[in-house]
Amino acid sequence: MKKFMNDIEDIVSNILEGLALAYPDIVRLIPNSYVITRKEFKNPNKVSIISGCGTGHEPAPNSYVGEGMLDAGVVGEVFTSPTPDQILKAIENVPTKNGVLLVLYNYTGDRINFRMALQAAQQLGVKIDFVVISDDIATEEISEDKMIKRGLAGGVLVTKIIGAKAEQNASLEELKEIGVRANKNTATIGIAANGTTIPTAGFKGFELDDFTVEYGVGAHGERGVRQEPIQTADVHVQEIMPKLIAKLDLKKGDKVALLVNGLGGTPQSEFFIVARKAILMLNDEGIILEKAFVGNYFTSIDMPGFSISLMKLDDEMAKLMQQRANTIGLKVV
Incomplete structure (x- = not known):
């Protein structure tokens, strides 16, 4: 295997540090975390949008943090869901006055970990909901089970729609509705x-x-x-x-x-x-x-x-x- 990297244990932190150092005008890295947020939150009254997945899908999700899309991105190890603690850290580092919407991809680990983080945030008094990306239709050729419909690149389009509406100060309920509608389409x-x-x-x-x-x-x-x-x-x-x-x-x-x-x-x-x-x-x-x-x-x-x-x-x-x-x-x- 030929890869331009350092120690394998440092691959995620190296990626995130490089991203934040290269684009300090757009994003910042939360210390001691796998969380990237906007450099600043110019409208603290909008609902915050957070998405996450395993490392290895770059530029997703962290390169979509910024105006018109995400307020924060969070990753796990390579092809591994972010942990509930990391997801909660992302929630704690964005404005939560009017709520938070989580955008996750339809994989078992992501569904479990994001739900655990959601429940922890609710206990802290955060108004929070989620949208699951499930745009893969190839699996329909082998099974009618909707649970195996994976989240793929169409999630970027869904995130674009949700993020744009969030900039219009839409409510959490309105953002959930349009996210579900966008994913369905x-x-x-x-x-x-x-x-x-x-x-x-x-x-x-x-x-x-x-x-x-x-x-x-x-x-x-x-x-x-x-x-x-x-x-x-x-x-x-x-x-x-x-x-x-x-x-x-x-x-x-x-x-x-x-x-x-x-x-x-x-x-x-x-x-x-x-x-x-x-x-x-x-x-x-x-x-x-x-x-x-x-x-x-x-x-x-x-x-x-x-x-x-x-x-x-x-x-x-x-x-x-x-x-x-x-x-x-x-x-x-």
Whole structure:
């Protein structure tokens, strides 16, 4: 394994220290923690938005701390949920006057740990609620169990919607409602050319030959729902896009946001090839592309591959998607 890092025990703290040192105008690192918050809270009356997940999904979540998105981000060790104590520390370091909304991804550890932190915050008198990201639709091909629908890159779009509405001083109840609505109207499918190298393990979670891809991968290097032969970019997009469109029941004249996301080990140039075909297919269906994001937004360390996310936008969500955001990982001007 070849990685540009120091001691494996220091990987998370080194990442967070580097982030805070590089962007002191936007974020700060809470001492002795795995918590990143905004540098300053210019509107202490707004509901605070916190999201978290394991390390390895950079730029998520901490690079989305800033105007128009998160008030704080919290991480765990590599591909491991933040601990309840770390999540509670994030809650304690944001304004709580009008409440806190937690945005978490649908994995067992995250659900357990965030719920424990939520209960602890409630005991401290904090008004708090949560939204669970579950945009993965590939798993629906093998099971009807909604609990296995993983949270993937579409969570970035959901966070954008929630964060934008929070800037309008929406109530906790209003933010919960629009978060649930945004998640329900978001669908993602990912595809990978190989597994991811987990630094703490020193080897890939799985390996594929040069002629095979993994369809329906998750965000932690886990296998997808099946393997299939590698095809041209257009052929893979032609497989994925109709499923996303059908899942969201998109019709001519509907508005969408598109996220073409890298999984960590694929060059940016290939994302634009994927985006090209996805946008042409939307145009062919008469579906209106309101906003597109192309790049690494929710990765799986160094996994070569991509995911495509679509979010169906109503009029309110379309305006929120275009609203200003100024974070390290996502900017809308």
